[in-house]
Amino acid sequence: MLYQKEMVASATQQAMGTLMCHRIYGLYAEECLAAVCSEIYRLEGLLSCFQPQSEISRINQLAGKGDARVSYETFELLNQAVEFSRANCGFFDATIAPLVRLWSEGRRTLSQPDHASIQRMLPLVNYADMILDCREMTAGLRKPGQAIDPGGIGKGFTGSKILEIFAAFDITSAYSNLGGNVVALGTKPDGCAWRIGIQHPRMEDRLIGAVSVADSSVVTSGDYQRCFTDKNGVRHHHILDPLTGYPSRSGLISVTIVSEDPLAADVLSTAVFIAGLKKGCELLSRYPKTEAIFVDEDMQIFITKGLKDRFQSDEAIRLVILD
Numbered sequence: 001m002l003y004q005k006e007m008v009a010s011a012t013q014q015a016m017g018t019l020m021c022h023r024i025y026g027l028y029a030e031e032c033l034a035a036v037c038s039e040i041y042r043l044e045g046l047l048s049c050f051q052p053q054s055e056i057s058r059i060n061q062l063a064g065k066g067d068a069r070v071s072y073e074t075f076e077l078l079n080q081a082v083e084f085s086r087a088n089c090g091f092f093d094a095t096i097a098p099l100v101r102l103w104s105e106g107r108r109t110l111s112q113p114d115h116a117s118i119q120r121m122l123p124l125v126n127y128a129d130m131i132l133d134c135r136e137m138t139a140g141l142r143k144p145g146q147a148i149d150p151g152g153i154g155k156g157f158t159g160s161k162i163l164e165i166f167a168a169f170d171i172t173s174a175y176s177n178l179g180g181n182v183v184a185l186g187t188k189p190d191g192c193a194w195r196i197g198i199q200h201p202r203m204e205d206r207l208i209g210a211v212s213v214a215d216s217s218v219v220t221s222g223d224y225q226r227c228f229t230d231k232n233g234v235r236h237h238h239i240l241d242p243l244t245g246y247p248s249r250s251g252l253i254s255v256t257i258v259s260e261d262p263l264a265a266d267v268l269s270t271a272v273f274i275a276g277l278k279k280g281c282e283l284l285s286r287y288p289k290t291e292a293i294f295v296d297e298d299m300q301i302f303i304t305k306g307l308k309d310r311f312q313s314d315e316a317i318r319l320v321i322l323d
Contacts, residue, residue: 003241009033015040016048016155018179024166025173025189032169036162036176038296043158046074047150049097055139056148060097064144069137077150077157078132078139084153084267085127088283091271097147098124103240103247107228111234119246125242155181156266159217163262180225182218183262193310199224201254201295208254208301209313211293217262221269222254222295223247241274250276254295258307264290277302281322 009029012021019039024033048054058068059242070078081094111155129142141148150157155178166174166185174185175194184194193212198212201224211218223237230236241248255273256309259265260271264287277294284304291306302320303311312320 011037013037013040016044016158017050020179021175021177023175024171026169027173028169029171032165032171032174035165036168039161039165040158041180043073043154043161046071047077047154047157049147049149049151051166056150059139059141060147061247063141063146067131067133067136067138067140070139072137073136073157075132075134075139077153078130078148079134080157080263081148081150081153082127082130082132082265084271088267088271089275089288090127090242090272091127091274091279092152092267093127094148094150094153095125095127095129095141095146096151096152096163096240096242098145099240099242099245100149100151101147103236103238106230106236107226110228110231112230112232112234122245125245128262151264153267155179156217156219156263158181159262159266160306180220181262181266184213184216184218187214198256198293199254202299207314208295208317209293209311211256211258211307212310212312213258216258216260217265218256218258219262219265219269220254220256221273224253239270239273248274250274250280251296252276252280252294253297254293256293257278257290258310259287259290261290263285268292 007029008025010023010034046055049056055070055074062068085093102121106113124146131140162176162183172186173189175182182196187193193214195210195212196218197207197210200208201222226238237247239248252273255269257265257269291304292300300318302322302323308321
């Protein structure tokens, strides 16, 4: 079905520390767009660890002292974070904030944190120390100094809420880019799949290819994002391994997850990146209808077999299809 011009609504918004873009088709496209933008701002107010009045910040402030009463959405996100951490062997851990803060200071001063400081932070990173009470709707952290960083799950959670809004307004064709987390509902109005470009990890102005999707979320994690070079000329990226305290060195430099579930796509893009190719494939096997594109340090691309006819790569880059 082709939509008339007046049945299309699009907008950009600055939220969650990034620029987001939305394009929605349908009879209630304008109303849906307004609801989507409003919901994103509302969730940011609940979940941001950068806003002192947010519920996540309140939990962090009370670490080791007591619990905070939270909204259903915050409780749901934290409960999902615990479940994903448990299912992914701790390669994803929402309590990684103490390490993130340490490395953020290193980025500011262009110096790698010393090993002793990293070792002091590691015991504070443990998803099992999140205390969730579903009856009282409270959340807390067991030890002083612990803190939650929803960065590896927050956009995926937001994407799942956007899909709920699309459904409420009977939208069947829409696209939202939440700053690298893409949510594609249905197909384009002309029936064609959405084509999502995948950034080249080593060339800023180039893609390694594009993946065609419908009713899917696409999320990429790469070592080229928010990296810095210290005073000794050593390059550090932002994807920290919760088990070591250091930027991940798994042999992968980029991972793209394609999944019907925005939440799973977001978490797995980080967890699989840290786990590496072999262990990452083992993690993926637990999630049906979830595919991946891996790029290793030799710029070789590996794709899961479900993307064989949906991923178009640059001919100059070697492509391997995984069984």
